[in-house]
Structures are given as structure tokens and as C-alpha cells.
Amino acid sequence: xxxxxxxSKKRSLAALTFLxxxxxxxxxxxxxxxxxxxxxxxxxxxxVSDPRLxxxxxxxxxxxxxxxxFPDSGYTADDHDQGEIAHWEQYVQGYVEVIRASSxxxxxxxxxxxxxxxxxxxxxHGITDSTFDSLLYERADQVDPGDMDSFDMAMDIFLVHxxxxxxxxxxxxxxxxxxxxxxxxxxxxxxxxxxxKAMSTAWSGISVVAKFLYLGADEWGVKFPWARKSLxxxxxxxxxxxxxxxxxxxxxxxxxxxxxxxxADTVVIGAYPDDAYPLAxxxxxxxxxxxxxxxxxxxxxATIDDAVVTVxxxxxxxxxxxxxxxxxxxxxxxxxxxxxxxxxxxxxxxAVLHKSIKTLSGTSPTEDLVFPFTTCTPxxxxxxxxVPSDPPPPSACPELDAAYAVRPEDQxxxxxxxxxxxxxxxxxxxxxxxxxxxxxxxxxxxxxALAGACSALFAWRRRRG
Numbered sequence: 001x002x003x004x005x006x007x008s009k010k011r012s013l014a015a016l017t018f019l020x021x022x023x024x025x026x027x028x029x030x031x032x033x034x035x036x037x038x039x040x041x042x043x044x045x046x047x048v049s050d051p052r053l054x055x056x057x058x059x060x061x062x063x064x065x066x067x068x069x070f071p072d073s074g075y076t077a078d079d080h081d082q083g084e085i086a087h088w089e090q091y092v093q094g095y096v097e098v099i100r101a102s103s104x105x106x107x108x109x110x111x112x113x114x115x116x117x118x119x120x121x122x123x124x125h126g127i128t129d130s131t132f133d134s135l136l137y138e139r140a141d142q143v144d145p146g147d148m149d150s151f152d153m154a155m156d157i158f159l160v161h162x163x164x165x166x167x168x169x170x171x172x173x174x175x176x177x178x179x180x181x182x183x184x185x186x187x188x189x190x191x192x193x194x195x196x197k198a199m200s201t202a203w204s205g206i207s208v209v210a211k212f213l214y215l216g217a218d219e220w221g222v223k224f225p226w227a228r229k230s231l232x233x234x235x236x237x238x239x240x241x242x243x244x245x246x247x248x249x250x251x252x253x254x255x256x257x258x259x260x261x262x263x264a265d266t267v268v269i270g271a272y273p274d275d276a277y278p279l280a281x282x283x284x285x286x287x288x289x290x291x292x293x294x295x296x297x298x299x300x301x302a303t304i305d306d307a308v309v310t311v312x313x314x315x316x317x318x319x320x321x322x323x324x325x326x327x328x329x330x331x332x333x334x335x336x337x338x339x340x341x342x343x344x345x346x347x348x349x350x351a352v353l354h355k356s357i358k359t360l361s362g363t364s365p366t367e368d369l370v371f372p373f374t375t376c377t378p379x380x381x382x383x384x385x386x387v388p389s390d391p392p393p394p395s396a397c398p399e400l401d402a403a404y405a406v407r408p409e410d411q412x413x414x415x416x417x418x419x420x421x422x423x424x425x426x427x428x429x430x431x432x433x434x435x436x437x438x439x440x441x442x443x444x445x446x447x448x449a450l451a452g453a454c455s456a457l458f459a460w461r462r463r464r465g
Contacts, residue, residue: 031129033156034069041068041124043397044247060117065169067121073202087126089298089331094185095119128243130334135238138287146223154220156209158228161217165404166210233392237288246270246294253296264363270294273373284339291337298331298360309337310352346377
């Protein structure tokens with residue numbers, strides 16, 4: 001790993017960090033940062049077994065990565081709904097329809113395949129916001145002392161610093177197509193130039209964290225010690241490995257939808273708890289003491305009520321529960337099931353999602369979907385379960401981790417002050433996406449000029465009902 005010259009750079013870094021955090025403190029923060037979303041999208045891509053998906057991700061890693069930070073780029077715009085809208089299933093479905101209208105075999109042409117990879121990335125972003133927020137974020141809010149308004153930036157800093165893991169993609173986005181989705185599928189016009197500007201600003205934010213702000217990891221670690229330790233642990237509900245695992249299922253279901261297959265038999269793309277993630281606590285009021293189901297398609301709210309999920313204990317007795325849609329989006333793809341009493345220790349339960357539930361395309365599973373799970377075992381009778389203290393299991397994406405393990409050596413000299421990176425005029429590529437150069441080198445001094453723009457990303461996070 002290289003050694004940074006940080007004498008005055010650290011002073012600039014401190015000023016930049018303070019400014020970003022101070023200006024960002026007015027928002028309602030949630031989720032992880034853009035670097036984390038890129039990581040989970042790529043980790044999920046490594047886990048897919050479908051040969052078509054494998055070939056897609058091998059050929060279009062950069063398009064996948066651009067899609068993975070595209071939703072949050074919109075938060076840097078004056079119109080903050082530009083970011084919010086792109087997180088949810090309505091936008092995903094609109095993009096599916098646009099791709100299907102342009103090609104009946106989108107994976108067979110380079111231009112359409114690039115769009116499919118970008119779609120997979122932005123879908124990964126939305127679902128990993130939900131895996132992360134519903135479990136890890138809400139638990140960190142209970143146990144970590146830091147101000148959660150800066151939590152997302154801290155997660156990226158930990159990711160970049162502690163392994164290290166980071167990836168800075170070349171900007172590649174078809175602004176015309178994304179603008180058309182906003183206008184034609186959502187009814188919320190966003191000009192192409194606004195998308196271009198937002199992606200450039202977001203790219204700068206990714207670079208700031210990866211090249212400079214990671215130096216403050218230990219200071220952030222004082223604020224979020226549990227989250228720092230748990231973030232990359234495969235045993236942590238809602239951590240990055242968990243999110244990647246759920247995302248791999250989302251890729252499968254989006255491919256099904258692109259194929260025009262309406263089946264809902266595999267529409268549940270992930271569940272907590274399950275065989276890999278036993279219920280972490282007996283406390284039914286904790287976020288990780290609830291059942292969470294993640295779907296690979298928007299579900300019809302009219303078919304969602306307390307009766308759509310039934311939970312039984314080992315004796316076959318029904319456990320009283322309530323069922324709610326996580327967040328207020330009309331294109332719901334996350335359900336949370338809350339037991340009305342504490343869970344029994346070391347007990348096998350079964351959650352059944354009834355086939356009465358329907359996707360927004362009107363399809364139900366042909367059979368009830370069954371999710372068995374086991375509760376944890378407390379160290380002492382009457383107590384709760386301990387956090388695992390033994391070493392975590394191996395990573396599910398070792399190739400990605402190996403690729404991320406080296407920090408670039410080409411940091412700019414301290415005295416250089418080139419202008420910040422920007423989106424250059426579009427260059428037509430075979431992929432059909434506009435590709436823009438994004439590796440202008442930036443010193444900490446010039447990054448101060450970016451602070452106002454970058455701070456918008458942290459100031460307007462997650463206005464969700």
C-alpha cells in the first residue's frame with residue numbers, strides 16, 4: 001500500500017470532512033454509501049450461476065457499476081426526486097419495458113446488454129438499501145453512539161479503509177434513455193443534462209471518499225464501532241454479504257422479467273432469517289428480531305395483509321404476527337413480519353407466504369412459499385443471544401475481494417491542483433451508452449470547491465414514507 005503525503009492535505013481533508021458533514025446534517029440519512037452499493041452489486045454478480053448473467057457481468061462490469069451508483073447521483077440535483085424515484089420498483093419496471101421494446105433478445109446485442117447491466121446495477125442499489133436499512137442500519141441506530149445523519153458516508157469510509165476495497169468506474173450512462181424513463185414511465189421529467197451533471201458530481205463524491213476521506217476511518221470508528229465490525233461479516237443480517245446474496249436473486253428475477261416470463265414461483269429473492277442467517281435475537285421488537293421478505297418484483301398492496309404470512313412454531317402452533325410493507329412505496333418489494341411476543345430459544349419456526357399474494361402484473365405463486373428458520377441459543381437461560389465472537393466465514397466473492405485489495409499508487413503530488421473531474425462530451429460506443437472520462441486527478445484543495453455539490457448527496461438522503 002502506498003504512503004500518502006498528508007501534511008497539509010490532512011488539514012484540507014479535515015475541513016472537507018467537516019463541511020460535508022455539517023452541510024449534510026440537515027437531511028434524514030439512511031442506507032450505505034455509493035461505494036458500498038457498487039461493491040454489493042459486483043459481489044452479487046460473482047455469485048450468479050446462470051450462464052447468460054455470467055457472460056453479461058463479465059462483459060459489462062463498468063455498466064453494472066454505473067447503475068449501482070446512479071440512483072444516489074440524483075440526490076445531488078436540485079430536484080431530489082431525481083434520486084428517490086430511481087431507487088424503486090416502478091423505475092425498474094419502466095426500464096424493463098424500455099429494454100424489451102428495443103430488443104426481443106437484449107442480451108444478444110452489445111447496446112442492449114449494456115442497458116441490462118446498468119438496469120441490474122440500479123436495481124441492486126434499491127434492494128440493498130432495503131436489506132441494509134431494515135436490518136443493519138436500524139440495529140446500528142440502537143447500539144452505536146454516532147449521529148446517524150453521517151452513517152452512509154462512514155460506511156463507505158470503512159469499506160475503503162479497512163480491507164481496502166474500492167472501485168472507481170468510468171462514467172457511462174445513456175442520459176437520453178434515462179430521461180425518457182423518467183418522463184414516459186414515471187411522469188416526472190428530468191432533462192438529460194441534469195442526469196449527466198448528477199452522475200459527474202456523484203463520481204466526484206466516490207473519488208473523494210476513496211482517495212482522501214478514508215484516512216479518517218478511525219475517527220468514524222469511534223462513532224460507529226458495531227457497524228464497522230459488522231459491515232462485512234457474512235453473519236450480520238443486512239451486512240454487505242447479506243445484501244449481495246439477496247441481490248443475486250434479484251438479478252435472476254429481472255432476467256425472468258426481461259424474458260417475458262410472468263411466473264411468481266421464485267419471486268421471493270431473499271429472506272431473513274433463514275438457514276444461513278438464524279434469528280439473531282429473541283427480542284421481537286429489535287429490527288433483527290423480525291422476519292423480512294425481499295421480492296424480485298413489485299407486489300400488489302391489495303393482496304398484502306396480516307393473513308398473507310402465517311408463522312408456526314415447532315409444535316405447529318400459530319405465532320401471532322403483523323405484516324407490513326417496508327417503506328411507503330406503492331411498488332412494494334419488501335415485507336416485514338413482526339411477532340407479537342418474544343421468540344422461544346433454540347426453536348424451529350416456519351413462515352408461510354400464502355399464494356394469495358400477487359405481483360403487480362397479477363401473478364401469484366402456484367404454491368405457498370415456505371421459509372423455515374431457527375432461533376438462536378442464549379448463553380444463559382432467560383437471556384438473549386450473544387453476538388458471534390469467532391472469526392467470520394470466508395467471503396462469498398473472493399475474486400472481487402482480491403481485485404479490490406490494492407490501493408492505486410498514482411496519487412497526485414500534494415502541490416498539484418488540477419480541476420475536478422467532469423463529464424466530457426458523449427462518445428458513442430458499441431454499448432449504446434454514453435461513456436465519459438472520469439479519472440481527472442483531484443487534490444484535496446480542489447476538492448474543497450466540490451464540497452458544496454457533494455454535500456447535497458448527504459443532505460437529501462432517503463425522504464421515505
